[in-house]
Amino acid sequence: MKILGIGNAIVDVICKVDEKFISQNNLTKSTMKLVDEVEFKNLLSTLKIEETVSGGSVANSIVGLSQLGNKVGFIGKVSDDDLGNKYEEGLKKENVQYFYSKKKETMSTGTCLILITPDSERTMVTFLGTAGKINEKDIDKNAVKDSEISFLEGYLWDEGEPKKAFEKAINSSNKVAMSLSDLFCVERHKPHFLELVKNKLDITFANEQEIMSLIDVKKFDDVINFAKKINKLVVITRGDKGAIAINKTEVVECSAKKNLQIKDLTGAGDLFAGGFLHGLINNKSTRESLETGTEMSSKVIQIIGARLNRTNI
Numbered sequence: 001m002k003i004l005g006i007g008n009a010i011v012d013v014i015c016k017v018d019e020k021f022i023s024q025n026n027l028t029k030s031t032m033k034l035v036d037e038v039e040f041k042n043l044l045s046t047l048k049i050e051e052t053v054s055g056g057s058v059a060n061s062i063v064g065l066s067q068l069g070n071k072v073g074f075i076g077k078v079s080d081d082d083l084g085n086k087y088e089e090g091l092k093k094e095n096v097q098y099f100y101s102k103k104k105e106t107m108s109t110g111t112c113l114i115l116i117t118p119d120s121e122r123t124m125v126t127f128l129g130t131a132g133k134i135n136e137k138d139i140d141k142n143a144v145k146d147s148e149i150s151f152l153e154g155y156l157w158d159e160g161e162p163k164k165a166f167e168k169a170i171n172s173s174n175k176v177a178m179s180l181s182d183l184f185c186v187e188r189h190k191p192h193f194l195e196l197v198k199n200k201l202d203i204t205f206a207n208e209q210e211i212m213s214l215i216d217v218k219k220f221d222d223v224i225n226f227a228k229k230i231n232k233l234v235v236i237t238r239g240d241k242g243a244i245a246i247n248k249t250e251v252v253e254c255s256a257k258k259n260l261q262i263k264d265l266t267g268a269g270d271l272f273a274g275g276f277l278h279g280l281i282n283n284k285s286t287r288e289s290l291e292t293g294t295e296m297s298s299k300v301i302q303i304i305g306a307r308l309n310r311t312n313i
Helices: 019-024 037-045 057-067 082-093 129-133 141-145 161-172 183-188 190-200 208-214 220-230 268-281 286-300
Strands: 003-006 010-016 032-034 049-055 072-075 110-116 122-127 149-153 176-179 203-207 233-237 243-247 250-254
Touching (some): 003 057, 003 141, 003 161, 010 082, 032 183, 049 057, 049 082, 049 110, 057 072, 057 176, 057 268, 110 129, 129 161, 141 161, 149 268, 176 190, 176 268, 183 190, 183 208, 203 208, 203 268, 208 220, 220 233, 220 243, 233 268, 233 286, 250 286, 268 286
Parallel strands (some): 003 149, 010 110, 032 122, 149 176, 176 203, 203 233
Antiparallel strands (some): 010 049, 110 122, 233 243
16 A cells, blocks of 8 residues: 555534634634534534535645545544444445444544635634544554555544553654644644654645744744754645655745635545655656656645545645
8 A cells, every 4th residue: 555644533514604604613713723523513503514524634646645546544533423424425435445333432433614705715613523533443553554655634633542642653654754734733732743853754735834933943944954954754734835855955836726716624624644655656757757746736626625526636
């Protein structure tokens, strides 16, 4: 297997809202907030659902990789309930091998409310449910060993059981990639993430805000110097400034696509990572990998939702 994704198995519920909804509910635009089931249901009760789709950051990347013709798998925890069944079906439909045997859990399958404002920005409110209860027993060591790269998400990292699951995956991997996921994730787990980026990961995906927060710098040149110093592959998306990859001493930039009909920025980073990894595992150059990532990202932001289908890939 080429790539095994390990992440939060989350069902996305997509809704359109106005700016007022974001401020009235004390949400910070373009970030992710964790809530309990009660708060989640309260928010949802006032909204009209546009679409419900299997999601989760790394799962979205893995689906993109499958659509590009790669043999891939995924580990993520769901409960044996209606949403859990839908989640598994969603992966199987996309030819993703699912290395997890679900059972009835005390908590239901995780859900993420994706709120799209008129400017196409997405703000997420997540009830992790059983996804956040992943533990080391849930990690199939053989599946990890059989894949060329394990791809993890920062969203999954948390003290206690999830951390043990993370460590088991990293220690069994041939090569490890991880996305920093979200600015709040970085700020909450800064010393741990810094340790991972410097010493445990082979490939790090981040956006400009996340990486600058992680290493506490104000100038982007300092990010490039940091990446060169740690001698790893660091891939950074910079919005309309494009994307950049620092691979040991090599620095490669790729400009953003212009004149796009942007509808929804959900999944932009996920599909970028999927496209980049596709290039990498198929022995493409760093530049070609960046270009594939940018291409995938620019396609997904022109539709509602975080996954392409095989006709618009």
